[in-house]
Amino acid sequence: MTDMAHVTAVACTEGSDRGKLSFPDVIGLLGAAGIERYHADLLRAEKTYYRPDGWSTVVAAEPLAHAPASRFDAAGVAAAIGAVQRRAIDYGGFCARIAAAGCVGYHVTLAGRRAVYYGRDGACHVELFPAAD
Template sequence: MDARITAVLHECSRASGEERISFPEVVAALAAAGVERYHTDLVRGETTYYLPDGATERVETNPAALPPAMDFTAKGVESAVRAIQAGAIRYRGFCEQVLRAGCVGWTVSITGRRAVYYGRSGDSHTEWFPGAA
């Protein structure tokens, strides 16, 4: 993988964790770097980025500040999404809210313009990018 792309991936992860960048800014930077999708595992504290040619890059992030709830609630995830979109919370608050809603991770498809949040038992909730569905 090109060193410039790797640098973008690491900076997006770091900037998210430090709350210096918004989700739309992350998506724009990753799309410009050629990333088609990424997967964030909140429990392990890592994000894996995928390029169309099969190349991947795993970046360590901060592990979850609290254990995820046992039961997944799509309404809780949706509430966290709406709160961060409205600017009522930032990234760390978002992660805490989705953990309380039983979310253990998500996959973002940049090409598919959606994020799929999932819980321990495989329950999931899909959020389309604004204007995508």
């Protein structure tokens, strides 16, 4: 199971970075691989994926072109989420926009069906996502 989970984590990271996988695609693939949550660190350009049994893996991600803003703007993060959900921007554009809004990383939990975006000072924006059909 570990090999499948790692391969899936790499595929999800690369697929997102290349604009080939949407967020719902990623959530479906991760759930099928037994991965329950992940953390995206925008400053380190990496994602860490976790299973409930304590297994984890770190996958390199596409680095940001510009450092995140120093001040967190929850409304700016929410606007970027809306734009990527409408497919007005791809994942790379999404990362650029949330960084411009001061986001330095985010946590996604499949069981909690939420993403928590946070800034340097701990300010955050919580985004719930709908239950899978």
